[in-house]
Amino acid sequence: MQADRIGVLTGVHFIDGDFAAAEGAIAAGCRFAAGYPITPSTEVVERLASRFPFVGGLFIQMEDEIASSIAIQGAVWAGAKAITVSSGPGISLMAEHIGYAAMTETPCVFVNVQRGGPSTGLPTLPGQADVMQARWGSHGDYGIIALCPNSPQEAFDLAVTAFNLAERYRTPVMLLLDECIGHMLEKVVIPPADEIEVVPRKLTEKKPGEYLPYLPGENMVPEMVKAGMGHRFHITGLTHDERGYPVMTAAAQEKLVRRLVDKIRLASRDVALYEGRWLDDAEVVVVSYGITSRVVHRAVEVAREHGAKVGQLRLKTIWPFPEHLIDQVLGGRVRSIVVPELNLGQLVLEVERVVRGRAKVVPIGHAGGTVHEVGVIVEAILEAGK
């Protein structure tokens, strides 16, 4: 399905990543947002709030993040595509409802424009220390998809993708910006509406009485309904059966939770977006995401000028962690994988898990507040290549 022309601001823009993410959401068909302001994410909802009146959307500033994160789920069950937006401290408050969205299979998008943490940390400065929170922020077992743009253009593109994946897998999707990408202005080209692919919600054609709201369909994903279609059933965060009713047994838990986890695990290859550069002859590969990948871009160029056989793997999808991409990289002559990130070692743990000793893994931690110095990454590459 193509995007609705009314929501697509086709043309060339010079806007920041926050605005671009908002435009991507609107292009994807999002017409409901609830949020509570927090730097550096506020511009996303500012943009939504100012654009929604022209496209038939509704923004509500809620009393807090907890309310915001559940208001969007009400909107989704009423038939809307919906988003909430925050930064680390607010996402922590939303954690309960991220799990609720996973458990009730409510397709929605959470944007986290990451700043330095923990706690209130560094409001106006970048971090990438919420990547594990994105994966495990709510309690219990569940799967989730998380995307990391590295430019305002990609904030637009991946916001569209986030909504599409949310619908396809009936899951919450985290769009993980960082303060740099959120507040960085760059050229953003918004294509014509008929060039933007939008995944519509898969609503059931079954009649009330025949429809089982949690009966797995294609890709283990149940068909959905919206309020007003005449179906009466129960939506609950409790463990439930295919009718949606609570069933407090180990068997029901096994069946439901295993499916919630498996549907995302099995989607891993289909949702793994990435970019590779100079991987063919690489003996050292730098794995990065978000703003750090742009520092790495420069560092890899400098290191190659010094003769290092180094390539770059940039992950746009970090969850589910694209294990097969790391395996592919190791299929070559790679001896070391360098992982710089604006935290003191988070996604590198996944890299180490997948590598299982087949190569040396070198973390380059940084507590955040700014980006890595190019020289630090160059040095690590050269050292790793020895």
Next chain:
Amino acid sequence: MSDATTSEIRIAGFGGQGVILAGMILGKGATIFENRHATLVQSFGPEARGGSCSAQVVLSNQPIAYPYVARPQVLVAMSQEAFERFAPDLAPRGVLVYEEELVKVHDLRPDLRSFGIPATRIAEELRRRMVLNIVMVGFVAAVTGLVGIDAARKAVLDSVPKGTEHLNVTAFDKGCEYGRRLITGGPAGEGKA
């Protein structure tokens, strides 16, 4: 950036002076109206007014991978603190553009060129002190040529609130005119240090 078509600029001053908007207009001029590429990275503190504030702008004919500025070719200093902090980082033969009533230039490296303008006073003469950043943008466009005058003027029009277009274009033209006079041997000519 090694590419000859690439320029790095730092614009710095106080929060509330319109530092980020000034950078945004240059970037918009280059991207939307000259079909080039630009990045702008902003740094500011939690306070809305008065804190130090700076924008790192990269302009290029090529897509820009690395958006950070270490040795800018141009520094636009709108406060004394901005001058003290960032002037030493200017690239060899770089250009300092400064608000001459807010910045006392001293100990400038001999390889640098500098151009001063009383942007705040010019804005006050237009009865709107807040357009000082637009005066500065006109001046920067004229003395550095980083962005074409027409492209920059269009970017001003595209960036300011409705109803303020005339005021802002006037401010832009004033800054531009002051710059042109300066480089064609006006009262405070090129090379002043």
